[in-house]
Amino acid sequence: MRVYLPCTLSALAELVAAGELGPAPLTGYAVTPALVEWYVSGDTEELEYVALTEAARASLRMLAAERAEEIKDIEDVKAAGRRVVIAAEVPDDMVKVGTDLEDRGRVRLLEPVPLAKFASVHVDDLDAVPDVAAAMAALPAADAGDDDARFVVDGAEDHELMWYATQEIPYLLT
Template identity: 75%
Template sequence: MRVYLPCTLPALTSAVEAGGLGPAPLTGYAVTPALTEWYASGDTEELEYVALTEAARASLRLLAADGAEAVPRRVVLAVEVPDGSVTVGVDLEERATVRLSEPVPMTKVAAVHIDDEYAVADVEAAIAALPASDGGDDDARFTVDGAEAHELMWYATQEIPDLLHP
């Protein structure tokens, strides 16, 4: 099953050094039955894009939690995991949310999605606006949405060292 895991550049560095992502449980995003039912008109590619977008939102929250330590670029890892290690239906508010019961070795990472450097200013603004956005401020929500307007770039796994050490 394809699962999208939210990440940051420092967390990706740690995962590479450790040889995988963990410990379990890990929260990810995938094409779940609830997502398919809710987004009835979409094909598989569209549904995977929705799951990727949810993971990018979660990456933004990870960046906010990391504070100044993390480079303000959203990172999402696309991983292939056995269906048996995935629990679906863990969060009714987020139809694409899944839990992974096992750590994910780096060999299961299929691709890395990351913000282009041009998105950094909008991601920084979105991080600063998150608390107000969560409080219902429409202007802050607009700022957060501004970061989401940037498409994540796709990188093959062999390009990870270049992402970590530009």
């Protein structure tokens, strides 16, 4: 099963050093039966894009949490404004599909994901950094129901994530 795992550049560096993404359980996004039922008109590619987008939203929240922990290095500022999503191919029995109607594509991975299972990495271009930073700042107000803040958060999604092959991961981290 193809799963999309939210991440950040700093977390990506840590998992490369560890050789796997973990510990389990991990939250990911995939084309689930509930997503297929909800998005009746889409083909597999469109549904995978929806799952990728959900993972990118989760990455934005991870970035906001990292930012709240205080950024110590100027390079971290550049990294902090970029969403990261890992696409991985994992066995079906490693994935638990939930029944949450709000997060139709959310899944739980029951084991850590080794680097060998990574299919690709998707990362914001540097041009997205200002909009992603604005979206991080607007998250609390958006969560409280502020429509203007939701518009700012949605603005980060105007930026397509760039696709990188797994062998390009070291270049992303330098």
